Amino acid sequence: MLRPKPFHFLFFYLFLVLNVYAQDKGNVMPLKKIITEIEQQHQVNFNYTEENVANFLLLPPKSSLSLEQKLQYLTRKTNLSFENLGNKFINIYKKNNDSKVICGYVFSNIDKKPIENANIHLNSITHITTDSNGYFEFEKGSKNIFFISHVGFMVKKITTANLDSQNCLKIILEPEITELEEIKTNPILASGISKNSDGSFEIKPKKFGILPGLIESDALQTMQQIPGVNSIDESVSSINVRGGTHDQNLFLWNGIRMFQTGHFFGLISVFNPNLAHTISIYKNGSSPFYGESVSSVVAISSTPETTEKNSFSAGINMINADIYAKYNLSKKSYIEISGRKSITDFVETPTYKEYFNKVFQNTTITDFSQNQNINYKSDKEFDFYDATLKYVQKLGLKDQIILDLITIQDNLKVFQSADSYNINKSEDNILRQQNYGGNLSWKRNWNSLNTTKINIYNSSYELLADQKTTTGNQIVIQENTVANNGINLENNHTINSKFSFHDGYQFNEIGITNLEQVTNPDFYRKTKDVLRTHALILEGRYNDTISRVILNAGIRLNYIEKFKKYIPEPRIQFNYGFNKNLNLELLGELKSQNSQQIIDLQKDYFGIEKRRWIISNNTTIPIQRSKQISLSLFYKKNDWLLDIENFYKKVNGITTASQGFQNQLEFVRTTGDYEVLGTEFLIQKKMNHFLTWLSYTYNNNNYHFSNYEYPSFPNNFELIHTISWAGSYEKNNFKIALGTKWSSGRPKTSPDISKIDLSDPVLVYNKPNNTNLNIFSQVNLSSTYKWKMPNGIQYKLGISILNILNRKNEISEYYRISSLSNSIEDVETFSLQRTPNLSFRVSF
Known part of the structure; x- marks a missing residue:
């Protein structure tokens, strides 16, 4: 016996509603998982505290939506604020706590990249660190000043009294340039002699060890121990580097070109061995700041x-x-x-x-x-x-x-x-x-x-x-x-x-x-x-x-x-x-x-x-x-x-x-x-x-x-x-x-x-x-x-x-x-x- 058509219609409608309800209930996700999927889809990074995103279960936005539309959807559903910084970093914080939160991103002025593990000093005993995206946040208190530091960068002082807490700070740290000694193959030939990555030999007379026939770190006598450097007549006034004559070498003492290099007509160097701190010798590949020589x-x-x-x-x-x-x-x-x-x-x-x-x-x-x-x-x-x-x-x-x-x-x-x-x-x-x-x-x-x-x-x-x-x-x-x-x-x-x-x-x-x-x-x-x-x-x-x-x-x-x-x-x-x-x-x-x-x-x-x-x-x-x-x-x-x-x-x-x-x-x-x-x-x-x-x-x-x-x-x-x-x-x-x-x-x-x-x-x-x-x-x-x-x-x-x-x-x-x-x-x-x-x- 055939049932009446209205019954068929009601049955189909009830089935559809139950099915949709079941599907909606099954697709509810934690907000943290939704954020992770959005990060993968749009190549962005969310910054938040765990307590801000916990306890939120909701349907994810449609994948066809734009990033901005998804953020608007999440704002409506969670009553949280989503601050988009250049479609790259997105900060999440509670609306009712906006006036009490200070947040920011720390970047290097060298390569403009985020600095991870930068220290945020709030007082003598309290400090926090930045995450992998250079992000930090803390509740604004009675303190109006905090400091940011990181190894290799200059410490920066920030005053919070007049800051607009609705927007996160963008903080640039200047590198602290320190002249470090280049790692050298030391020693070579003797203590105090090394070879640099630019091919030059470097002599430190005050660290000089000993070489045969020398009791002092005579610069021009010492350089004759380097392969490719000779004196055809035992004279420091006739040093030949890879076949060149002595005058084809450029001798500089503190930026002054020296036209006389030997005492006793060549048997002793004119450079006092107890004075020089660094002697650099280039046989080839010298810096373009050195001119007037076709040899060393x-x-x-x-x-x-x-x-x-x-x-x-x-x-x-x-x-x-x-x-x-x-x-x-x-x-x-x-x-x-x-x-x-x-x-x-x-x-x-x-x-x-x-x-x-x-x-x-x-x-x-x-x-x-x-x-x-x-x-x-x-x-x-x-x-x-x-x-x-x-x-x-x-x-x-x-x-x-x-x-x-x-x-x-x-x-x-x-x-x-x-x-x-x-x-x-x-x-x-x-x-x-x-x-x-x-x-x-x-x-x-x-x-x-x-x-x-x-x-x-x-x-x-x-x-x-x-x-x-x-x-x-x-x-x-x-x-x-x-x-x-x-x-x-x-x-x-x-x-x-x-x-x-x-x-x-x-x-x-x-x-x-x-x-x-x-x-x-x-x-x-x-x-x-x-x-x-x-x-x-x-x-x-x-x-x-x-x-x-x-x-x-x-x-x-x-x-x-x-x-x-x-x-x-x-x-x-x-x-x-x-x-x-x-x-x-x-x-x-x-x-x-x-x-x-x-x-x-x-x-x-x-x-x-x-x-x-x-x-x-x-x-x-x-x-x-x-x-x-x-x-x-x-x-x-x-x-x-x-x-x-x-x-x-x-x-x-x-x-x-x-x-x-x-x-x-x-x-x-x-x-x-x-x-x-x-x-x-x-x-x-x-x-x-x-x-x-x-x-x-x-x-x-x-x-x-x-x-x-x-x-x-x-x-x-x-x-x-x-x-x-x-x-x-x-x-x-x-x-x-x-x-x-x-x-x-x-x-x-x-x-x-x-x-x-x-x-x-x-x-x-x-x-x-x-x-x-x-x-x-x-x-x-x-x-x-x-x-x-x-x-x-x-x-x-x-x-x-x-x-x-x-x-x-x-x-x-x-x-x-x-x-x-x-x-x-x-x-x-x-x-x-x-x-x-x-x-x-x-x-x-």
Whole structure:
């Protein structure tokens, strides 16, 4: 029997209502779960307290609704306030408590990201922290002030008296920038020597351990232990980095360019080892803020990284005596002085005698012409000194002024007398070399992210020889002077924790004068050249410790006024860590140089310091330009260290006069380039108090002179193979080091005997640098011991022996026609013989 249609309709309606009711009741959710779903759907973050969202059960809004519509729906259903901040953060609080709640978000000013776990200090005992979104809230009480702090950020003070509690605060914290020492591979070669992530080597003389043959942290002697750095004649005035000449290196002392680097004509550094705080050495990849060099950069800073207490020290060795003093004038200022002087005025020690014999062999000081009718006598006086002064003044919290002064001088007086045909003649001869410099710098920290530094500098150099002959009534005066001054502006900007950039401007003026005056016959020549250069600099730095990538890249744009010439110089430093033990490093640079040293005649300036500075004229004396790239792997683990580096370097614009030829090219004037391909290898192991290392360097270094009959031949400064080994032991206050250095002989040119008429000889040479000197080998030892007395005075005793085995090492050889015998004479120059040194120092 069929039921009536109205019954069917009522039955269907009742079923539908029950079904809908059942579905609605089943879909009711806790408010916290609804919030979580909205966060996932719209990529937002809700901030709330648990008590505000608890006990709410309701139907979720339709997923098709917009974020704003969903918030409006929840507001109607819960009577809560939902504050939307840029569709990113949503704050939830109760409407009836609005006037009593303070809430906010804390962000970093570096990357604009939320700061988690920032501390909100409400009083001495109560504080809360921010969540992962940087959010916080608390009930507004009687306190009108609270503080926000976090490690690495400056504390911020907030006043709540007049705040609108309807809206959450947006608080930005400024980073507290603190200069931290870069993590370095320390030690390398010795304590106090490390390698930075930018490829540079850094020496801290006050933390210096010990190296063979050194009892003091002489900057220029120490750097010769680094693979790729040599001195072809054992002189700190002839340091060759990857085949370059000494003048192609840039030496800076507190921002002042130094044109004289050695005392005793190269055997001692002019930089007081008891003064320097940091020495940075760049073989490649130097910052674009360094100009005027096509080889290495040696930057010495005597400004300490942290405030130091008053101190005084004095010392003496078998060559010189020195003093050092630092005195704090106030909490914001101090003065620092140092002075050093040779003791040769008072005593001729065995060390001095060995140095003297090394420096003056085969020069006009000892190489007088011999004639049966003439009896020569000679007496020599030699001394040197250097002095520095530093004054530091802090002005307020943001400014600092530093004044640096340095003076250096070497003096040689030679008294010559001759008896000729019962007639006595005597003359005084003078050779003086000096360098003065000054730098005034101002540094301002505008805020924690931006600093500016301006420095004005001047450097003056003079080389003077006044030579008189006792037989020919001839006077020869030679003078070479350099005046260098300029201004540097540098700005540093920190963008975030990973990226910073630096920009600046540099103006440099250099004037060089050369004077020659001769009597009998009369001759006078004086030349002066001035060059002004402007440079714009931009450098960016990226350091990501998570991905282990460090990238420094920049460019230096030089403009030379006289030549109206622009020279761009890009630089790059890239370091990638495969893991915490293995690093890959890529360095590259283009550089240029406008001044250089040349030798006109080998007997200029007594044949001792025969090089003179000149300025490029962009024609016969080109601007020197270099390009270099290197790739290295650096591995360290379990006190093992391995560093292998391959490099390519080419320098254009060199002149034959700058290379010190003593063969058929001595009087040839032409230009060309040299090209070096090499490998540097270092392996080191530290075992408790013992450190040992072995280094090897390979160089293939060739000249290219396209206008010469031999367009390509080995470089004068080529040392194909160099091997060094050292072992040192340091425990408590005792240090000892033993080491050896071995290198293949430098190139030389032999005469072609088959083409020389021995009855009337005229030198005829084989191809330039067709052979080599004998192997160079030397063993050195050094040791120091220090002790401290109860009254706080510290004493230090040191001893060193160079060339323990007293090996006779030839360092140069050339040929000349003897005027006495009318024959070919082979002239050899040798390195230091066995040379002891002893030092004593007291400090407090």
